C-alpha cells in the first residue's frame with residue numbers, strides 16, 4: 001500500500017512536470033518578452049543585455065530548468081498585460097474561485113445525493129419521475145444558458161439576487177471572502193447553482209443507476225432474506241456499493257467543472273481565476289495563461305490522486321494486496 | 324404425528340402479464356414437521372425456487388402470490404404486513420442462497436454482515452454479537468474464525484463463502500431453514516463437505532429444513548421426506564426411502580433413471596426422459612406430464628389427476644407404478 005501510494009505520487013509529479021514543460025514551451029515560443037519589457041526606442045546593446053539577463057541565449061533545457069526553479073521559489077513570471085507578478089494576480093483571484101467551487105459542491109451534495117437516493121430507491125414515485133424529467137434539462141442545457149436563464153428570472157424579473165460580482169467581501173489577512181456578508185451570499189447563489197447544475201444532475205443519474213443495479217443484486221436479496229430493515233438494506237448495504245462508482249465518475253468529471261467554472265465566471269463577471277483566464281486569452285497574456293494551465297493541471301491531478309487513495313477506506317476489496 | 328411446523332396449502336404463484344396471468348406454481352401443498360428435512364426436487368424451471376421464495380414473501384414483480392395459505396407454527400405468514408414479515412425472515416425462517424460468490428455484500432466485512440443480522444433479531448450487545456459471530460464461524464468449520472470475521476468476502480474461497488452464507492442463515496437461530504441448491508455452485512470436491520456440514524448443523528440445532536435440489540443423490544443422503552415438482556405442480560410426496568425404492572409417479576421413476584447408476588452388468592447408465600418439461604404458461608391439458616409419459620391414456624389428456632393420498636404418501640397419477648406394492 002505504501003509503495004503503491006508513493007508510486008502514484010511520483011506518477012502525479014511526472015505528469016505535472018510534463019504539463020509544466022508544455023506551458024513553458026507556450027511561453028518560450030509564443031511570447032515576445034523583449035517587445036513588451038523594453039521601450040520601442042531601446043538600443044541593440046540594451047536588448048543584448050536583457051537577453052543575457054533573462055537567459056534567452058541559453059539552450060531550451062536550461063531555460064526550462066530555470067523556469068521550474070523560479071516556480072519552486074514563487075517566481076511565476078510577469079504578466080504582459082499588467083506588468084504584475086503572475087503569482088500575485090492568481091493569488092488575488094483564487095479565493096473567489098475556491099469559494100464558488102466550494103458552495104457549488106455543497107449544492108451538489110445537499111441536492112444531488114438526496115434526490116439521487118429517492119430516484120434509486122423509489123424509481124416509480126411521482127417525485128422521482130419529476131426529478132428525472134427536470135434533470136434532462138440539467139444534462140442538455142449548456143452551462144451558460146443555465147446561467148443566463150437564472151439571471152433572467154432571479155435577477156432581472158424577480159430582482160432577488162445580483163447578476164454579477166461577489167457582493168461585499170471581507171479581507172482576512174490576504175484572503176478576501178464573500179461568505180461573511182449577506183450580499184456575498186446573495187451574489188454567490190446564482191453562480192454556484194449554475195456551476196452545480198451539471199454535477200447535480202450527474203450525481204442524481206449516477207446514484208439512481210447504481211442503486212437500481214445494486215438493488216437487484218443477489219446480496220441485497222440475501223440481506224432482505226435475513227430480515228434486515230429497509231433502512232439498513234438501502235443505507236448501509238446498497239449505498240456503499242453505489243457510492244464508489246459515483247465518486248469515481250464525479251472525480252473524472254472534474255475537468256468539466258474547471259471548464260464550466262470559466263464559463264460561469266464569464267457569465268456572472270465573477271472575479272475569479274476563470275475570468276482572469278478569459279481576460280488573459282483576449283489579450284494574449286501568455287505567462288498568465290501558462291501558469292493558469294499548470295495550476296489547473298495540478299489541482300486536477302491532486303484531487304484525482306486524493307480520491308484514488310481514499311478508495312480503500314470505502315471498499316475493503318482494495319485494502320490489501322495492492323502493494 | 325406432531326403438529327407440522329410449516330403448513331403450505333394450495334400455494335399459487337403467477338407471473339403477472341397485462342393480458343393474463345401465467346401460473347408458475349399451481350396449488351402446491353405440503354407440510355414440514357419440526358426438525359424434519361423435506362427435499363424438494365424437480366427439473367430446472369419446475370418452480371422449486373419459487374416455492375421457497377414465496378414462503379418468505381420475497382417474490383419480485385412481475386411474480387406474485389395469487390392464493391393459498393402458509394402457516395408457520397400457527398402463524399399465517401401469508402397475512403403478515405411487510406414489517407411483520409421482516410421479523411420472520413432470518414429470525415424464524417433462514418434462507419441459504421445458491422451462489423456464494425454473489426450472496427455476500429462485497430464491501431462489508433463478514434463480521435459486519437453477521438453482527439448486523441444478529442443484532443436485528445436477538446437482544447445481544449455489540450460484543451456478544453461479535454463472540455457469537457466468531458462461534459458461528461467456528462461451527463461452520465472455517466479455519467481462523469477471527470481472521471474471517473475481519474475479512475471481506477473476496478478474500479475467501481467459494482467453499483468458505485458458502486460456509487459464511489450458512490452461518491448468516493442460521494445465526495439468528497431460525498426454526499426453519501430453506502436451502503436453495505446450497506451446493507450446486509460449488510466444486511464437486513467441496514459439495515460433500517458442505518452437505519455434511521448442513522447435516523451436522525441440522526442435527527445440532529434441531530432446525531427443520533427445506534432442501535431444494537435437482538440432485539436425487541443429495542436427497543437420498545439428506546432428506547427425511549421428498550416432494551417432487553413438475554411444471555409448477557406437486558406430483559408426488561413420500562418418505563425418501565419409499566420414494567427412491569418404489570416411486571409411484573412415472574415422472575419420479577423417470578427422474579431416478581435419469582440419475583447415472585450402474586446396471587446389472589456394472590456399467591453406468593443414464594436414461595433421460597424423452598421430451599422436455601413445458602415452460603410456464605405452456606402446460607398441456609390434463610396431466611402436465613402426459614406428452615412424455617409411456618402410460619398415458621385418454622383420461623390423462625383430459626383432466627388433471629388429483630394428488631391422491633395412498634398410505635402416508637401421495638401421487639398425482641391415474642396409473643401409478645408399484646400399485647401392487649401398496650398395502
Ligand SMILES: Nc1ncnc2c1ncn2[C@@H]1O[C@H](COP(=O)(O)OP(=O)(O)OP(=O)(O)O)[C@@H](O)[C@H]1O
Pocket residue numbers: 338347365366367368369370371372373374384385386537602603
Ligand atoms: N422473474 C421471472 N420472470 C419470468 N419468469 C420467471 C422469473 N423467475 C422465474 N421464472 C420462471 O418461473 C419458473 C419457475 O422458476 P424457478 O426458479 O422456481 O425454477 P427452479 O425449479 O428453481 O429451477 P432451477 O433448478 O433452474 O433453479 C421457471 O419457468 C422460470 O423460467
Ligand code: SF4
Pocket residue numbers: 572573574610611612613616617618619620623628639640641642643
Ligand atoms: S396421470 Fe397419466 S400421463 Fe400423467 S403421469 Fe400418470 S399415467 Fe402418465
Ligand SMILES: [Mg+2]
Pocket residue numbers: 371372373503
Ligand atoms: Mg432454482
